[in-house]
Amino acid sequence: METGIMRTCFRISVVFMLLCTGCTSFTVPGPAGFAEYPVKKGVYRAITSDGVRLRVYRIKNEPFGDASMWNASAALYLKKKGYREKNSVPVTAGSGIKGTLSEYLYHYYGKDYVYALALFTDRSYLYIIEAGGTQKEYEKKRESLVSAIRGFSVK
Amino acid sequence: MLRLKEQSVNGLRAFLAGTGFIIDEQVYRRSVTGKVVDLRTRLRVKEKLHRDLLELFNSSSFHQALDVEKEIGRQILEIEKLKGELAYYMDQASLTLITVMFTGPVSPGGQSAASTRWGWIRKLGIPGLIQSWEVP
Numbered sequence: 634m635e636t637g638i639m640r641t642c643f644r645i646s647v648v649f650m651l652l653c654t655g656c657t658s659f660t661v662p663g664p665a666g667f668a669e670y671p672v673k674k675g676v677y678r679a680i681t682s683d684g685v686r687l688r689v690y691r692i693k694n695e696p697f698g699d700a701s702m703w704n705a706s707a708a709l710y711l712k713k714k715g716y717r718e719k720n721s722v723p724v725t726a727g728s729g730i731k732g733t734l735s736e737y738l739y740h741y742y743g744k745d746y747v748y749a750l751a752l753f754t755d756r757s758y759l760y761i762i763e764a765g766g767t768q769k770e771y772e773k774k775r776e777s778l779v780s781a782i783r784g785f786s787v788k
Numbered sequence: 789m790l791r792l793k794e795q796s797v798n799g800l801r802a803f804l805a806g807t808g809f810i811i812d813e814q815v816y817r818r819s820v821t822g823k824v825v826d827l828r829t830r831l832r833v834k835e836k837l838h839r840d841l842l843e844l845f846n847s848s849s850f851h852q853a854l855d856v857e858k859e860i861g862r863q864i865l866e867i868e869k870l871k872g873e874l875a876y877y878m879d880q881a882s883l884t885l886i887t888v889m890f891t892g893p894v895s896p897g898g899q900s901a902a903s904t905r906w907g908w909i910r911k912l913g914i915p916g917l918i919q920s921w922e923v924p
Binding site for chain 1: 807903904906908909910913914915916917918920
């Protein structure tokens with residue numbers, strides 16, 4: 634009897650774990666031309682055939698800071714690493730959540746890359762959207778990436 | 789430091805842009821036209837004086853000839869000096885002087901002095917983004 638209850642509990646917990654690994658608290662409209670991966674551990678990923686990547690995940694917003702504060706911290710670090718800021722603009726995502734979008738140039742293994750970082754915050758979480766690829770390929774997909782970022786929403 | 793013909797400068801610039809980022813670029817132009825014109829005029833005057841002295845030397849008596857010869861020697865020195873100065877400026881104008889300064893590479897692993905207390909920020913960037921696809 635007890636073994637049966639334990640087995641049922643185990644099954645429920647496995648189902649719950651499986652559900653949780655595939656669930657996210659946000660939605661990103663799949664950008665055109667990208668292949669989307671199944672969400673794993675709360676991380677959304679998509680990639681193009683020429684290696685432009687998009688990754689979205691969230692972390693706890695602790696200590697609490699707004700998007701512009703976190704963006705400034707990230708920019709400081711990235712610039713020290715050799716990233717050159719192309720632009721940085723405030724953005725409002727689909728659900729009305731406010732954030733920032735910054736694009737950087739970076740030279741990596743002999744190639745010029747563009748790295749985009751969008752940050753959104755709410756009271757509890759910091760949502761991190763990263764995108765990047767070689768400059769040539771990134772520029773081709775930039776429009777669909779930006780519209781995906783603008784379409785980002787928190788459930 | 790490099791000295792190149794003006795038409796080769798764009799090629800060098802493209803090459804440098806291909807090897808890394810051009811962080812700063814400064815272009816200076818210095819006009820030497822006034823100086824060259826002045827030197828050419830002075831040279832023409834000196835050469836005419838030199839020719840006149842040679843004519844005088846041919847028609848002068850022995851005692852006068854010694855003085856004229858001294859003057860001719862002085863004029864030749866000045867003419868050579870002006871020619872040298874002129875050649876220097878012509879050389880400066882014909883080639884572009886380029887100074888290229890290379891700064892240390894920022895390595896892909898982030899071995900630069902960049903640091904932050906936030907772990908998630910340390911994971912940002914192109915290498916982290918690419919590696920996140922490689923590591924299951």
